[in-house]
Amino acid sequence: MSYSGLSLLSNALTGNTRWPSIIDVSDLQKSYDIVIIGGGGHGLATAYYLAQNHGIKNIAVIESGWIGGGNTARNTTIVRSDYLLNSSFALKNFALGLWDQLSQDLNFNLMYEPRGYVDLAHSDGELEHFTLRANAMRLGGADAQILTGDALQARVPELDLSGAQRFPIAGALVQEAGGVVRHDAVAWGFARAASKAGIHIFQNCPATGIIIQNGKLEAIDTPQGRIRCGQALLSVAGASCEVAGLAGLDLPLNSINVQAFVTEPVKPALDAVVNYNAGLSYISQTDKGEFVLGGATDGYSSFARRGSFERIEDVLARAAQMFPFLPRLRLMRHWSGTADITMDGNAIMGPTPINGLMINGGWGYAGFKATPAVGHQMADLLATGQVPDLMCPFSYDRFEIGTEQDDGGIGPYPWLH
Amino acid sequence: MLLIPCPHCGPRDEGEFTYGGPKSRLPALDLTADTQDWHRALHVGRNARGPLTEIWYHSSGCETWIEVTRDTATHQILNKAKGGST
Numbered sequence: 001m002s003y004s005g006l007s008l009l010s011n012a013l014t015g016n017t018r019w020p021s022i023i024d025v026s027d028l029q030k031s032y033d034i035v036i037i038g039g040g041g042h043g044l045a046t047a048y049y050l051a052q053n054h055g056i057k058n059i060a061v062i063e064s065g066w067i068g069g070g071n072t073a074r075n076t077t078i079v080r081s082d083y084l085l086n087s088s089f090a091l092k093n094f095a096l097g098l099w100d101q102l103s104q105d106l107n108f109n110l111m112y113e114p115r116g117y118v119d120l121a122h123s124d125g126e127l128e129h130f131t132l133r134a135n136a137m138r139l140g141g142a143d144a145q146i147l148t149g150d151a152l153q154a155r156v157p158e159l160d161l162s163g164a165q166r167f168p169i170a171g172a173l174v175q176e177a178g179g180v181v182r183h184d185a186v187a188w189g190f191a192r193a194a195s196k197a198g199i200h201i202f203q204n205c206p207a208t209g210i211i212i213q214n215g216k217l218e219a220i221d222t223p224q225g226r227i228r229c230g231q232a233l234l235s236v237a238g239a240s241c242e243v244a245g246l247a248g249l250d251l252p253l254n255s256i257n258v259q260a261f262v263t264e265p266v267k268p269a270l271d272a273v274v275n276y277n278a279g280l281s282y283i284s285q286t287d288k289g290e291f292v293l294g295g296a297t298d299g300y301s302s303f304a305r306r307g308s309f310e311r312i313e314d315v316l317a318r319a320a321q322m323f324p325f326l327p328r329l330r331l332m333r334h335w336s337g338t339a340d341i342t343m344d345g346n347a348i349m350g351p352t353p354i355n356g357l358m359i360n361g362g363w364g365y366a367g368f369k370a371t372p373a374v375g376h377q378m379a380d381l382l383a384t385g386q387v388p389d390l391m392c393p394f395s396y397d398r399f400e401i402g403t404e405q406d407d408g409g410i411g412p413y414p415w416l417h
Numbered sequence: 418m419l420l421i422p423c424p425h426c427g428p429r430d431e432g433e434f435t436y437g438g439p440k441s442r443l444p445a446l447d448l449t450a451d452t453q454d455w456h457r458a459l460h461v462g463r464n465a466r467g468p469l470t471e472i473w474y475h476s477s478g479c480e481t482w483i484e485v486t487r488d489t490a491t492h493q494i495l496n497k498a499k500g501g502s503t
Contacts, residue, residue, distance in 0.1 A: 241464045252460035255489070300436045303466045303490045309418045310432045343460045399460045400452070412459045415436055 003107050022192040023067065026200035031228035032060045034382055035220045037207045037243060038236035039063025041072040042360055042367065044190035045375020046233060051197035054383035059199045062222055064206030068187040071237045072368065074337040076260050076282060076294040078273050079369040080117040080178030081142055084133045087393035087405050088346060089140050094390060095373035096177055102372055108189030110181050116272040117178025118156055122167040126277065130173040145174045158269055158323055165321045167278035178273060180284055186371055210247040217356030231382055233358045238338030240361035247354055251361065252343045252399045254414035257298040258365045259307040259336040263329040265289030274322060281318035290332065293319055297339060297365065299415045307336040339365040344404035345417030349394040350387050358382060359396060364417060419492060425479040437472035439463045440484060466490050
């Protein structure tokens with residue numbers, strides 16, 4: 001069924017009891033051309049683009065939890081492409097172009113709202129660096145502005161520009177094409193479109209073994225049985241190290257906890273996404289009126305999915321510096337998830353040393369915005385065997401050969417990225 | 418919230434510390450270490466799920482680096498402080 005005004009009306013008349021399930025239930029076959037491990041946004045987008053762009057449909061997506069229950073639905077929904085390095089920028093800016101049309105393509109309302117991304121600088125030096133980044137973005141074909149003083153106040157009226165804070169705001173880089181996307185709709189939308197194309201999606205179906213013979217991938221083991229396959233994609237975010245370990249791979253990354261928070265809903269007060277940079281804190285207001293807040297990682301290795309109060313206090317203190325009215329609101333929900341952060345803070349994408357096994361991991365807490373671009377490029381890789389240009393800089397072996405893509409210039413310290 | 422047992426100051430809140438990452442031995446700078454040695458020392462084998470020995474700097478306390486063995490799956494700290502009590 002295609003979603004439309006007519007389908008809404010006819011289902012309303014039958015009491016919304018006859019909506020078809022968005023994912024078909026399939027029987028697990030003994031073999032598939034491609035198995036995608038991980039039914040998050042990236043894995044499902046890859047499945048969708050394999051069917052859409054390459055006509056490859058003999059695919060199984062296996063997900064250990066349920067669709068829309070992992071990191072895809074645990075982020076703060078922000079999309080943007082304000083990156084300094086050409087490699088980082090190009091991939092995210094390609095994604096931003098795809099987000100624009102994706103609701104139409106998928107026939108699923110992803111609620112993409114280009115409401116503007118405002119990145120605050122706290123010193124003249126930092127603002128100069130932001131100007132460098134804005135110019136790099138313009139050279140890459142994206143729009144970016146530097147706003148200061150009254151112009152910034154007009155763009156974000158509630159922002160405290162009094163200069164009275166510990167870290168006064170000197171100005172901001174503004175990307176108007178940045179904004180928010182309804183995150184769980186991304187998982188559902190891609191899953192529905194992939195399922196409609198005939199791709200099999202299995203929930204509650206983790207990979208329990210990766211069978212390799214003579215350096216070539218043979219099959220993936222699951223509790224429902226062994227699946228033989230020509231190729232497999234490992235796209236499991238926070239579980240990257242554990243699942244790659246099944247194939248004997250030792251990934252150059254650390255698993256670190258990241259937290260997010262939601263306040264009680266109030267009337268509209270903030271129409272942009274704003275990011276505070278003297279210590280990280282980012283904030284936006286949902287359509288329901290809640291403020292969504294996030295910050296840096298907890299700062300040390302963890303698989304616990306349990307947040308530290310240190311970071312909650314840290315993020316909220318910075319948010320209150322930006323918007324002095326915030327302390328009057330109560331936090332309503334709080335959650336955390338495991339981020340797989342690499343030694344240069346950028347993703348690992350492409351072939352692994354095992355013939356037939358591809359990887360997409362190490363996105364840390366920055367993967368959501370790239371979802372459609374990753375799916376699009378990964379589909380190209382799986383269909384043609386050629387590593388696409390946008391993916392090339394993020395190769396598995398770059399740490400060994402010394403071609404790190406370190407946007408922050410931080411070094412091999414994942415807890416600082 | 419971690420309560421980290423500092424051998425000099427006793428159990429202290431994690432906010433007083435700076436994280437230094439998993440304890441590791443860097444190859445000696447004696448020209449015998451090749452790029453593979455550095456890759457192994459800096460990049461891989463550092464993501465244990467379970468007990469992990471790490472170094473923490475007590476920046477708001479005694480300003481020394483200490484070793485802490487912590488279970489990364491539960492946050493339980495396994496070593497005992499020499500000074501103070503845990």
